[in-house]
Amino acid sequence: xxxxxxxxxxxxxxxxxxxxxxxxxxxxxxxxxxxxxxxxxxxxxxxxxxxxxxxxxxxxxxxxxxxxxxxxxxxxxxxxxxxxxxxxxxxxxxxxxxxxxxxxxxxxxxxxxxxxxxxxxxxxxxxxxxxxxxxxxxxxxxxxxxxxxxxxxxxxxxxxxxxxxxxxxxxxxxxxxxxxxxxxxxxxxx
Numbered sequence: 001x002x003x004x005x006x007x008x009x010x011x012x013x014x015x016x017x018x019x020x021x022x023x024x025x026x027x028x029x030x031x032x033x034x035x036x037x038x039x040x041x042x043x044x045x046x047x048x049x050x051x052x053x054x055x056x057x058x059x060x061x062x063x064x065x066x067x068x069x070x071x072x073x074x075x076x077x078x079x080x081x082x083x084x085x086x087x088x089x090x091x092x093x094x095x096x097x098x099x100x101x102x103x104x105x106x107x108x109x110x111x112x113x114x115x116x117x118x119x120x121x122x123x124x125x126x127x128x129x130x131x132x133x134x135x136x137x138x139x140x141x142x143x144x145x146x147x148x149x150x151x152x153x154x155x156x157x158x159x160x161x162x163x164x165x166x167x168x169x170x171x172x173x174x175x176x177x178x179x180x181x182x183x184x185x186x187x188x189x190x
Contacts, residue, residue, distance in 0.1 A: 002168075017036075021038060021039050021040055022037065023039055025037045040054075044098070048076045049078065050098075051075070051076075052072040052076040053084070053087055053088065053099070054091070054098060054099070054115055055075065056068055056072050057113065057114065058115050058117065061114070062102055062112040063112055063113060064110040064111065065084040065088065065110070065111075066084075068084055088101070098115060098116055099116060100113065100116055101113055
């Protein structure tokens with residue numbers, strides 16, 4: 001769960017609009033609040049499966065094809081892992097690749113994929129190839145900051161990220177349960 005002040009949100013939306021990644025949505029049915037829509041699928045020419053894969057990779061970090069298939073099932077349906085890998089391959093082979101296959105690390109059974117759109121810093125020795133060390137020009141002209149972590153530090157930071165995400169999910173669930181409990185109390189007149 002996160003909380004952003006209005007100025008931070010406005011700055012982010014303005015930045016996205018200037019890059020052609022967001023647009024105004026005109027209010028309808030009496031609504032007066034300004035609404036925005038993301039334009040990523042149109043700007044990058046993405047279909048629903050590609051967009052779902054990128055969304056999960058951006059939210060959760062490097063993932064295996066199996067994890068991606070399970071975590072995208074609410075957004076799109078992949079018949080099998082071969083379909084996931086085919087879509088990932090298409091995203092990796094674009095003129096400006098959007099994902100990259102990471103080298104398998106010791107102790108891992110499966111390869112992982114990482115998205116190349118965000119500010120996720122590559123970890124030395126983790127990349128399967130040297131390509132993709134820069135963001136697509138539409139996003140940034142600056143190279144990604146190179147990480148000089150050891151393998152152990154990398155594993156710890158991934159674990160910390162996963163724990164942080166899990167804690168955030170648990171906090172959100174606790175908040176929902178508290179709200180449900182308050183609703184129940186008010187219905188019962190307590």
